[in-house]
Amino acid sequence: MRVLVIEDDQETAAFLKRALKESGHVAEHAADGEVGLDLARTNAYDVLIVDRMLPKFDGLGVIRALRTEEIHTPALILSALGEVDDRVKGLRAGGDDYLTKPYAFSELLARIEVLARRTSPEEGSTRLVVGDLVLDRLSHKVTRAGEAIMLQPREFRLLEYLMKHAGQVVTRTMLLENVWDYHFDPQTNVIDVHISRLRSKIDKNFEQPLLHTVRGAGYTIRDSAH
């Protein structure tokens, strides 16, 4: 995955480049909005990581300029402004995701990996399959090894989100935002309890677990047999 980091703080940029490289990605860096916009225009990136406050040309301006030029590279906005209003402004400018500083790198990584894959054709499919687990988005039925699994509506959506991003790490915040549409910190780790309930329904009576916990990051659903 080729990532462009538009960030004015040298140390943060160096950290991101290093960490992305360790995760197997290629990262390039632009120190201000103008350079960033130039690079994003001329090169094909999978994801842009854009700091909101940049010298010369502000982050939202960069994204807005790209979108008017019909360049739809997924963009994640990094910002110190974390209120709902700020997030809405960021998404309205054409950003695809919004992450508030300070953040955990695992959170950032999970989000850009999901963003980069977003353009894949799987998005529109009505059947999601992971191993022997099948989720039908039309009939709202879930089966594992042919056995029907009864899920509550919210559990269904939780599983759907996980399966849509099968093989990718999904963080707790991502689940709270995308499954519940809550953009706040619920204090207690409510997501963990929901996951363990879901796990007891889809994994309990099967030898091969599909829903895995990724320590320090979140969860992933994948067929480890393959």
Add this chain to the structure above:
Amino acid sequence: MTALTKLFRTTTFRLSLIYLALFSGAAVIAIVYLYWNTTVLLSRQLNQTIDAELKGLAEQYRAGGRDQLVRIVAQRSRTPGSSLYLVADKNEKQLAGNLSAVSPQLWDSVGPVEFFYSRPAPGGMERRLAFANVFRLPGGDRLIVGRDIEDRQELSRLIRSTMLWGLGVMALVGIGGGYWVSRRLLARIDNLSATTRTIMAGDLSRRLPVSGSGDELDRLAQSLNLMLARIEQLMAGLREVSDNIAHDLKTPLNRLRNRVEEALREPPDESSYRDALELTIEEADGLIKTFNALLSIARLEAGAGGDHRDRLDLAALVADVAELYEPVAEERGIALSAETSGPVLVRGDRQLLGQALANLIDNALKYGAPSASQGNGVSPEVTVRADHQDGMAEIAVSDRGPGVPAAERERVLGRFVRLEASRSEPGSGLGLSLVAAVARLHGGALRLEDNEPGLRVVFWLPLERDALLNETVASPSPGVELRTS
């Protein structure tokens, strides 16, 4: 700036001067008019009197010649309070009349003339002003008929001096009064300014003096005092918060630092390093959470945020958030139930209201379990209810825990306030203050009640119906009809 220029710059003093000038002008006009009219009237009367006398005397002269004239004049001159008469021959010899010692000017003049004459008075002679008509009779004789106008002059002088004195006194009283009133006002203003400066210098407990007269300055001072009270309250809040930040952020920061230092001091070992670093990240995350909550509260209290208010159903939100927490409650062995009866429509920010509700439920789950002392009769349960009454939407979160003593209920809404009993549970003490801030932003409030046993937190805000009503009221009135001619 000298005291006098300062005084002159006061509005009161300037107003006094302007009023003084206006009143003086009016008074001068009135007096001049009076004086002028009086003078005209008196002159006319004088002329008429003299004319009448002259006419009478002329008739006598025509009838009986000089002798008759002399006789009549002598007769009239003896009447008390009479006019002034003189008949003299061409050698200036007085033939009859009560005028004596006539000056040469009068002797030579003809027609109407003003002159001084002397007349006997108690204690000698007195000089008085007179007005007369001088005639030359055939044969060189002279007839002078006049009136004493000293009294009239006296009246004019009186009016003039009255005017001058009056104006003088008016100016004196005006300037003096203006000075006095301005000084009084200036003294009060100076007092207010001095107090304000003391307050600005940092003594926020001071208040502006109120005289008790209820005048405009008092009202201003009272308003300013209310403002000062609010500022003091805010400052106290700020001070309290910074104290609490010092405690609640510095303590974990110190812990974090100690742990890192300790890890560095120990012999190099990868697994202990890793443990130390993981704990450090955990601590940092906790700090970030506290910091975010503080920022959110500060923004909400400053009236920012909540720009995305939509029409939303509180009952649905209650069911939604309750569903989010239901597995957590189950894990803790608490029965969490959402009771709703039909939609409760409000205009609000879903994220903020959701967070507020989440905080309330989270609190109830954490601190709302019955304590051992309450015995086994109470089953652990948390109830969330969305309802509306009297035009207000209400969310009530009730638990069966130890509750909050009535005296503490106000205090727990403050930032970083944690009851001693709850210190064992993790938390920042910011949850309820965030909820209260969300309620205030939505035009509502938070109230804590006794659930007998347990705590019931009621979060209320205006129903959407009111918002709709207000919109209708605020809609523009139909346009004014245009008339064509």
